[in-house]
Amino acid sequence: MIDPQTVMANLAELREAIARAVEDNERASTDVALIAVSKTMPAEAIRPALEAGQRLFGENYVQEAKAKWPALREAFPDVELHLIGPLQSNKAREAVELFDVIHTLDRTSLAASLAKEIQRSGRHPRLLVQVNTGEEPQKGGVAPGAVDAFLAECRETHGLAVSGLMCIPPAEDPPSAHFGLLAAIARRHALPVLSMGMSADYPAAIQMGATHVRVGSAIFGARQMRG
Numbered sequence: 001m002i003d004p005q006t007v008m009a010n011l012a013e014l015r016e017a018i019a020r021a022v023e024d025n026e027r028a029s030t031d032v033a034l035i036a037v038s039k040t041m042p043a044e045a046i047r048p049a050l051e052a053g054q055r056l057f058g059e060n061y062v063q064e065a066k067a068k069w070p071a072l073r074e075a076f077p078d079v080e081l082h083l084i085g086p087l088q089s090n091k092a093r094e095a096v097e098l099f100d101v102i103h104t105l106d107r108t109s110l111a112a113s114l115a116k117e118i119q120r121s122g123r124h125p126r127l128l129v130q131v132n133t134g135e136e137p138q139k140g141g142v143a144p145g146a147v148d149a150f151l152a153e154c155r156e157t158h159g160l161a162v163s164g165l166m167c168i169p170p171a172e173d174p175p176s177a178h179f180g181l182l183a184a185i186a187r188r189h190a191l192p193v194l195s196m197g198m199s200a201d202y203p204a205a206i207q208m209g210a211t212h213v214r215v216g217s218a219i220f221g222a223r224q225m226r227g
C-alpha cells in the first residue's frame with residue numbers, strides 16, 4: 001500500500017499544479033474543486049489526505065463506499081462524498097443515503113428511482129447528468145444529442161433538479177474537444193457544475209471550464225485491478 005507521506009506529497013503537488021492551471025487560464029481558485037478519487041483505496045490510504053485537509057472524495061461503487069466511509073465520516077464530518085461510478089437503480093436508496101453528489105444520472109429508470117428515494121428520505125444529493133461525449137457503446141452516459149430531452153424529462157416528469165454535467169472522454173482521443181462539447185451543452189442549459197478531468201488530463205479540463213476535477217492515481221498511486 002502507498003505510504004502516508006507519499007499521499008501527502010502527491011496531494012500537495014497536485015494542488016500546486018491545479019493552482020497553476022487555474023492561474024494560467026485566468027480563473028478564480030474558488031472555481032475549481034478537487035475530488036480525490038479513493039476507489040479501491042483502503043481507509044489507511046485515505047486518512048492522510050483527510051489530515052491534509054482534503055474534503056471532497058469520489059467513489060465508484062456503492063458497496064465499497066458504504067463499507068469505508070461511515071467510520072471516516074465520524075472522524076471528519078464535513079466530508080463531501082461523490083458517486084462517480086455507474087449506479088444501478090436498485091442501489092438508488094443506498095446512494096441517496098450515502099452520497100452528497102451523484103455524477104452518473106444517465107437514464108430514465110434511474111431518474112425515477114432517484115426521485116422516489118429523494119422524496120422518501122428527504123435527502124437531496126446534487127445530481128449531475130453523465131454525457132457519453134464519445135458515444136462509446138460500453139460507456140454509460142446520455143448521447144450528446146439526447147441531453148436536452150433527458151434534462152427536460154428529469155425536470156418535468158421526475159421533478160429532479162440537475163446541477164451540471166459529467167463526462168469521461170474516450171481514452172484514445174485528445175480530451176479537449178470532449179470537454180469543450182460538455183461545456184457547450186452546460187452553457188446552453190445554464191448548468192453551473194462541470195465534472196471533467198482526471199489524472200491524465202485535468203489541466204485541459206480546467207482550461208475548458210471544469211468546476212470539479214476527479215483525480216485518483218496522481219494522489220493515491222496506481223490501482224490494483226479489481227478482481
Ligand SMILES: *Cc1c(COP(=O)(O)O)cnc(C)c1O
Nearest residue numbers: 037084198199214215216217218
Ligand atoms: C477512476 C476514475 C477517476 C480517477 O481516475 P485517475 O486516472 O486515477 O485520476 C475519475 N473519474 C472516474 C469516473 C473514474 O472512474
